[in-house]
Amino acid sequence: MPKILVTGGAGYIGSITAHHLLRSGYEVVVADDLSRGYRHNVAPERLHVVRLQDTDGLTRLLEGIDAVVHFAAYIAVGESTREPELYFSNNIGGTLSLLEAMARAGVLRLVFSSTAAVYGDPQKVPIPEDAPFAPLSPYGESKAIIERILGELDRYRGLRSVALRYFNACGAEPEAGLGEEHQPETHLIPLLLRAATSGQPIQIFGNDYPTPDGTCIRDYIHVRDLALAHVAALEHLMAGGGSDAFNVGTGAGHSVMEVLRAVEEETARKVPFTSAPRREGDSPILVADSRKLQRRLGWRPQRSELRQIVQDAWRFELH
Numbered sequence: 001m002p003k004i005l006v007t008g009g010a011g012y013i014g015s016i017t018a019h020h021l022l023r024s025g026y027e028v029v030v031a032d033d034l035s036r037g038y039r040h041n042v043a044p045e046r047l048h049v050v051r052l053q054d055t056d057g058l059t060r061l062l063e064g065i066d067a068v069v070h071f072a073a074y075i076a077v078g079e080s081t082r083e084p085e086l087y088f089s090n091n092i093g094g095t096l097s098l099l100e101a102m103a104r105a106g107v108l109r110l111v112f113s114s115t116a117a118v119y120g121d122p123q124k125v126p127i128p129e130d131a132p133f134a135p136l137s138p139y140g141e142s143k144a145i146i147e148r149i150l151g152e153l154d155r156y157r158g159l160r161s162v163a164l165r166y167f168n169a170c171g172a173e174p175e176a177g178l179g180e181e182h183q184p185e186t187h188l189i190p191l192l193l194r195a196a197t198s199g200q201p202i203q204i205f206g207n208d209y210p211t212p213d214g215t216c217i218r219d220y221i222h223v224r225d226l227a228l229a230h231v232a233a234l235e236h237l238m239a240g241g242g243s244d245a246f247n248v249g250t251g252a253g254h255s256v257m258e259v260l261r262a263v264e265e266e267t268a269r270k271v272p273f274t275s276a277p278r279r280e281g282d283s284p285i286l287v288a289d290s291r292k293l294q295r296r297l298g299w300r301p302q303r304s305e306l307r308q309i310v311q312d313a314w315r316f317e318l319h
Ligand code: UDP
Pocket: 077, 168, 186, 187, 188, 189, 191, 202, 203, 204, 205, 206, 216, 217, 218, 256, 279, 282
């Protein structure tokens, strides 16, 4: 079976994807510096604690590897606006080091974690993959830059890559003990669940957006569906498929207030909230046109109904 290096495999989406790669029969090696991921998310025999900037260390780890699934990156939009250098050095510098190590080791297949944030505030919704890049934050910019570099490396190095542009990853794999544990948490669903249990109000950022209830609309994709998109992308590359980029979302949008109501129903508790000003960098509506992924790779969202997402996230919080 092919042997896959998963960078950032101790993080939220990385660990759940590693779990599904193993279930699909792949051999998995994880590289993670544990700066934002957790040791408990990876079996000790698979975990290699290494920084992306350690090109020599990565080169050694890449021996005998057939493909890389590259998650390791910082992901907080707000933090990236306060510390852009940190984002450029980790997300761009770290990835360049990995790409250098891959070139040295002769590994020519890569699945890359990109983001809907590359589109910024898109003209057309649902967003197709050929919408222009117009990121609103250093985080989004760091991912857009790497996607462009991957295009060059396809041309000049024969590196075949698939960029997956995630919409709002959420949910969990409670049976596997894997789920969202960001420090500090900034994502909507875990914060709503905490407000439901603690009674401390959550701030709702903006109630005057041009949407039916005035709150932002997002495309929430269950992390299992997202993980399985990586498995499909990898299969495409292993079968000799060419470089490409795909949106990973459901095509359906939910407002912040709709998600809040779903959390109230699932937990049978009130979610206290206060209205706060808009958050910098938030687009009013981000919904994926994911038909390309469905058509080309035969992927379908299977667990991304909002109630199911909230149920799995809640079970993980309770575990
Ligand atoms: N949001 C909110 N309060 C919070 C966290 C998030 O109102 O405490 C809103 C946020 O403004 C956005 C949506 O929830 O409209 C999803 O935000 P999240 O940070 O989960 O994901 P993003 O869309 O930024 O990737």
